[in-house]
Each structure stands twice: as structure tokens, then as C-alpha cells.
Amino acid sequence: MTNAFSLRDARPDDAGDIARLVRDLAVFEGLESEATATEQDFRKQLFGEHPVTHALVAEREGRIVAIAIWFHNFSTFTGRPGLYLEDIYVEPEHRGLGIATAIFRALARRAQAAGCGRMEWSVLNWNENAIKFYRSLGAIGMDGWTVQRLTAESIARLAQEP
Numbered sequence: 001m002t003n004a005f006s007l008r009d010a011r012p013d014d015a016g017d018i019a020r021l022v023r024d025l026a027v028f029e030g031l032e033s034e035a036t037a038t039e040q041d042f043r044k045q046l047f048g049e050h051p052v053t054h055a056l057v058a059e060r061e062g063r064i065v066a067i068a069i070w071f072h073n074f075s076t077f078t079g080r081p082g083l084y085l086e087d088i089y090v091e092p093e094h095r096g097l098g099i100a101t102a103i104f105r106a107l108a109r110r111a112q113a114a115g116c117g118r119m120e121w122s123v124l125n126w127n128e129n130a131i132k133f134y135r136s137l138g139a140i141g142m143d144g145w146t147v148q149r150l151t152a153e154s155i156a157r158l159a160q161e162p
Contacts, residue, residue, distance in 0.1 A: 002061065003097050007106055010055035010067070015043040017064040018055060025089040029124060053086065056106060058099045066090040068103045078117035083107060085121035104137055122147060 010018060019039045026035030045052050058066035068088045072081045085107060090099045111119050120142075123130050131141075150158065 005058050005060045005065070005094070005097060005099055005102075007056055007058050007102055010046060010057050012043055012047045014055070014057055014064060015039045015046065017057070018042045018046070018067055018069070021064070021067045021089050021091070022069075022087065024091065025087060028089070029127075056103055058090070058094075058103065060094060060097075065094040066099045066103065068107065070107060072114065072116070073120075075117055080115055080117035082118040082120060083111040083114070083116045085119065088121070100133065101137070 016039045019037060019042055022037060022042075023032065023035050026032045042055075046055055053069055053071040055070075056068045057064045066089060069086045071084055071086065073084045074080075075082050088100060088103060108119065123134065
């Protein structure tokens with residue numbers, strides 16, 4: 001097996017592989033019960049009438065082995081868009097080949113071209129290997145900030161309140 005890989009924008013026929021790798025990521029993170037997205041969900045959100053997100057895939061020998069799913073957000077402080085990396089995942093047997101670095105470089109180029117003032121993502125506190133890798137890219141931790149989340153059930157409940 002060669003170490004060569006290629007990056008490209010995801011296509012609609014990649015939705016099954018994207019769903020597979022998202023499930024693998026959820027298992028790795030111990031969050032498999034939360035990964036309910038289906039191939040159809042990814043097809044709609046990435047390639048439907050009103051796409052809300054984007055994806056890059058990495059291929060080795062004709063097989064998708066890594067994904068990055070991202071979207072633009074906006075910073076009121078900078079007055080500029082940002083690029084938010086929702087998920088990046090490289091299959092364990094393909095790590096150490098530079099795939100994640102290549103993905104971050106590709107996303108940085110897109111962020112720069114779009115005039116983004118920031119690239120951001122979240123990482124689980126226990127994932128020391130990922131944190132070390134992100135620091136090697138020049139990322140800084142956002143100490144003092146805590147992610148807040150409303151689930152679909154919480155959103156529905158809040159939306160029904162007068």
C-alpha cells in the first residue's frame with residue numbers, strides 16, 4: 001500500500017462514506033449513541049437545495065479514509081466570517097501520513113480566500129494527541145470559554161414557551 005493520498009470536495013455519492021466515518025468518529029469519542037445522522041441526512045445537508053455545510057474527503061487507493069465537515073460562521077467582534085470545523089476524522093490505520101495536516105492547510109486556504117478572521121473547532125479535553133497536533137499547527141486553546149448546547153428536545157421545549 002502506498003502512502004499517497006488525495007483531497008477533494010465531497011460529492012453526493014460520498015454520503016455513505018461520510019456517514020460511516022462520522023459513526024467511526026462517534027465510537028472513537030465514546031458518543032456513538034449521539035451519532036444518529038444517516039446517509040440521507042448528509043446528502044441533504046451537503047448537497048440538497050440549500051446546503052448548510054461542506055465536506056472534504058481524503059482518498060487512498062480509491063477509498064475514502066478521512067473527512068472534514070465545515071461551515072462558515074460569523075464573528076461580530078471581527079466583522080468577518082469564520083470557518084468552523086465541525087468534525088475531522090482520519091481512520092486510525094491512515095494516521096501519520098500527513099492527511100490531517102493537508103486537510104487543515106486546505107481549509108486554511110479556503111478561510112483565507114473567503115476573508116475569514118478565524119478558524120475554530122472543538123476538541124475533547126481527554127484527546128491529548130489531537131490537542132498536541134492542533135498546537136503544532138499554531139492553534140490556541142480558548143480557556144475561559146465553555147460550549148453551551150440545546151438539544152433538539154430543548155429547542156422544541158424552549159420554542160413552545162410563551
